[in-house]
Amino acid sequence: MITSLLFMAGHGPMVLWPMYFVYSVAWGWIFIHTGSLKLSIAIHMLSNLFYTVIAVMGWQILAENVA
Numbered sequence: 001m002i003t004s005l006l007f008m009a010g011h012g013p014m015v016l017w018p019m020y021f022v023y024s025v026a027w028g029w030i031f032i033h034t035g036s037l038k039l040s041i042a043i044h045m046l047s048n049l050f051y052t053v054i055a056v057m058g059w060q061i062l063a064e065n066v067a
Contacts (some may be wrong), residue, residue, distance in 0.1 A: 004028060023047065 004024035011020045027040040 001025075 004021055007024040008017045008021040011017070023044075027043060030043065031037055031040045
């Protein structure tokens, strides 16, 4: 939990801290259950990639295929 709190505090903006905390707990759970830090890091990288694509392309990219 302390690691998740530190991870959360290292990211901003503060309004997104609950999301970062949940992510951190999930990645910690993956590490504990798989014993693979590489898998947790890979999932973190994919998450970063996802949000980077959204930031560059805009949220419209997600809404195009919904209708």
